[in-house]
Amino acid sequence: GAGVSQSPSNKVTEKGKDVELRCDPISGHTALYWYRQRLGQGLEFLIYFQGNSAPDKSGLPSDRFSAERTGESVSTLTIQRTQQEDSAVYLCASSLQGMANEKLFFGSGTQLSVL
Amino acid sequence: SQKIEQNSEALNIQEGKTATLTCNYTNYSPAYLQWYRQDPGRGPVFLLLIRENEKEKRKERLKVTFDTTLKQSLFHITASQPADSATYLCALDAGNDYKLSFGAGTTVTVRA
Numbered sequence: 001g002a003g004v005s006q007s008p009s010n011k012v013t014e015k016g017k018d019v020e021l022r023c024d025p026i027s028g029h030t031a032l033y034w035y036r037q038r039l040g041q042g043l044e045f046l047i048y049f050q051g052n053s054a055p056d057k058s059g060l061p062s063d064r065f066s067a068e069r070t071g072e073s074v075s076t077l078t079i080q081r082t083q084q085e086d087s088a089v090y091l092c093a094s095s096l097q098g099m100a101n102e103k104l105f106f107g108s109g110t111q112l113s114v115l
Numbered sequence: 116s117q118k119i120e121q122n123s124e125a126l127n128i129q130e131g132k133t134a135t136l137t138c139n140y141t142n143y144s145p146a147y148l149q150w151y152r153q154d155p156g157r158g159p160v161f162l163l164l165i166r167e168n169e170k171e172k173r174k175e176r177l178k179v180t181f182d183t184t185l186k187q188s189l190f191h192i193t194a195s196q197p198a199d200s201a202t203y204l205c206a207l208d209a210g211n212d213y214k215l216s217f218g219a220g221t222t223v224t225v226r227a
Binding site: 033040042045099100101105108109 | 156161212214
């Protein structure tokens with residue numbers, strides 16, 4: 001596609017349920033990132049993929065969070081047993097090679113609300 | 116600890132004036148610094164990148180400076196327009212090759 005696509009755009013769930021968030025990066029981009037943005041706050045790094053591997057998972061807040069990427073394309077972020085503090089916008093971004101001098105292309109995010 | 120601090124107050128300016136935003140950082144040694152624009156309900160959009168050996172970079176009505184001694188970047192929007200109203204985020208490389216760390220952003224409102 002022309003840009004980074006995320007789905008769903010909004011997700012409302014009950015505390016304790018599992019959710020899956022999807023990201024379709026720009027075709028040909030080997031680097032993929034997940035960030036979390038709480039209301040009024042900056043972007044919090046979660047995980048970085050280079051191809052299908054995740055060399056940096058250091059930002060995942062707990063073992064309830066996991067992510068995978070397949071076919072050097074689509075990525076899924078899974079949150080198990082959701083908690084109210086998980087409510088935030090989850091942003092996915094991609095870049096050509098994952099170099100520090102490259103710009104990131106972001107999707108519009110998934111607004112997650114945990115009731 | 117590492118910190119990236121942007122103007123904590125929102126910026127309200129009159130159309131035609133220059134908006135100046137600051138980004139200060141602590142315990143980073145970035146080779147690159149980037150600025151992004153974020154509109155409500157949307158993801159950030161890249162605006163400008165400046166390298167550590169560049170003092171200033173311009174793009175149309177935007178100007179960015181980067182002072183590695185002061186550990187500060189300034190972002191200027193000249194001849195501001197209501198369409199410039201948005202939140203502006205600075206981001207810098209966290210010392211490895213791939214990770215960008217972001218500030219919390221400054222919200223700019225340009226009134227006609």
